[in-house]
Amino acid sequence: MTDVQLARQSWRRLEPVHGMIYFVPEATERYAALGLDSRAGYFASRSAAFGAASAELVIATFYNFHPALVRRAIPAAWQVTTPEKLLAARLEAAGAALRRAGIHEIDTLDETTELAARAAERACEHPQGRPLFAAHAALPWPSEPLLRLWHAQTLLREFRGDGHVAALLTEGVGPLDALVLHAATGHVPTVFLKLSRDWPEEEWAAAEERLRGRGLLGGDGLTEEGAALRQRIEDRTDELALPAYAALSDDELARLAELARAFGRAVVDNGLLAVSG
Numbered sequence: 001m002t003d004v005q006l007a008r009q010s011w012r013r014l015e016p017v018h019g020m021i022y023f024v025p026e027a028t029e030r031y032a033a034l035g036l037d038s039r040a041g042y043f044a045s046r047s048a049a050f051g052a053a054s055a056e057l058v059i060a061t062f063y064n065f066h067p068a069l070v071r072r073a074i075p076a077a078w079q080v081t082t083p084e085k086l087l088a089a090r091l092e093a094a095g096a097a098l099r100r101a102g103i104h105e106i107d108t109l110d111e112t113t114e115l116a117a118r119a120a121e122r123a124c125e126h127p128q129g130r131p132l133f134a135a136h137a138a139l140p141w142p143s144e145p146l147l148r149l150w151h152a153q154t155l156l157r158e159f160r161g162d163g164h165v166a167a168l169l170t171e172g173v174g175p176l177d178a179l180v181l182h183a184a185t186g187h188v189p190t191v192f193l194k195l196s197r198d199w200p201e202e203e204w205a206a207a208e209e210r211l212r213g214r215g216l217l218g219g220d221g222l223t224e225e226g227a228a229l230r231q232r233i234e235d236r237t238d239e240l241a242l243p244a245y246a247a248l249s250d251d252e253l254a255r256l257a258e259l260a261r262a263f264g265r266a267v268v269d270n271g272l273l274a275v276s277g
Contacts, residue, residue, distance in 0.1 A: 018156075027093040101269075
């Protein structure tokens, strides 16, 4: 049986290799060249794997953004550019940013890419119920090892993300509830979640009151019951991600977790996850 903690560790350590695409100027500049501001660029580039996605599809699959925020970007983005151009721009931006961080010079790139790609390819055997992942799984694999690593982690991230949405729905945690509970952990600044997801203050306050009524929030954050709920969701998300990592033996998974550390650290140390003003 695949080790859950090793699988989670592998994902967390390698996740910056994908996640940086939402923060780096290389992406913003390329989306701007196609006529999109940063927010429209985010929604359109991440959903471009669907084709010209509707706002409703993006709202459903991205899950926790205020619907009005999505509707300001989609479908207007498709009147300015095409999904094909955005996919190409996103991949180009990923390569440029990762090269800026020196990822291509890490001597274990080929080995790390091979292990991550095997996990991602195994995930592709399980697309059912994972729409955002399935759309990305249909994209062609890049040939360059650096970009193959980024694509592999993109697939693993969306595979896990779709499972996370399923876990939230199973526990009756809606989009805004999920954000408020996340903020209550103190792991991410509340102001960042509010600004990036664009939920109005009155709706955020109503969600807090609703969660207090469920016994999940207290005066200083999560109650014991709320913390247990959060842990249950994370544990279930970890379990739902396991089919991908079953492609690797325990020794290979441990090796991927070990190798991933250098790649994640390079992304962080070079400021690729810094939120620009």
